[in-house]
Amino acid sequence: MALKDYIRERFFPHMWCAGCGHGTVLNSLLRAVEQLGLSKNEIVMVSGIGCSARISGYVDFHSLHTLHGRALAFATGVKLSKPELNVIVPMGDGDALAIGGNHFLHAARRNIGMTAIVMNNKIYGMTGGQFSPLTGIGGMATTAPYASIDRSFDVVEIAKAAGATYVARSTAFHAQECTKMIHDAILHDGFSVVEIMTQCPTYYGRKNKLGEAPDMIKRFKDITTPIGSKAKQENPDLIERGVFVEKNLPEYCAEYDKIIERAKGGA
């Protein structure tokens, strides 16, 4: 199927600002789905609230646009009732790790088969540029006019610690890498997390004087490096990109099915 067959063209041009990195995540995701040859009926996209969460309106899959921070809870219900479907849950950094942090931890701990995509622009875009748990020390935001003093979460470290069985990170600059990771994350049988660093030129970019969208997206090339590279040894501040975890552990829906069988047997 062509890429355009997977979107709701009537809602384009989309609502994201010019140069918003969330659009590139949509682009990469559509390519992954196309490469997998999935039919639209086999996919459910569940999102919460945020600029990022608006993505579910643009894809012509089954879609649920739910509550801020609660996408994974809704998605868990969908997956448990229809485990044969591919459940994809794109979230903003605030959505996933501020208000939704607890859901994130426990979805990972259960290893339920779904694909969480964290569209990390390090800010609350939708509500006007407040700092998020990903802004980090020194980051500027409307609610941190003298710079944030809060340490940042590391999405990858949290996902690993909470038990996600596929964990990867890339950026909007590395669109082809994003497609590959989303592709593999969808195929993975367990809870998979793909963090994609995205630019918000409107708030994060302006507040932090990072220039226009092209400057911001190019910066992702400069501040990241493949896992274990020599550059990382020389400059520990570089953020690593790549697949951090890929392992097979019992998937939650499959384990639940076993419980049903056991209960039926009266054992």
Added chain:
Amino acid sequence: MAKAKLKEHRINRDWCKGCGICVELCPKKVLEMDAEEKSAAVRPEDCIACKLCEMRCPDLAIEIITEQDEK
């Protein structure tokens, strides 16, 4: 696989928001912003059909059609 040969740049002017990402990141400087702040292929002969512009466009507004694609 034979090297992809460019047929055309298909730019959706209604969807392009003129962010300039494709222009700045094209390795061959094929694209420029036109008078209406939309991306335009001004040096198509230099295009190597790498599709980086297409893959990065946040607005799904630029498509590289190669002779292979047409088949």
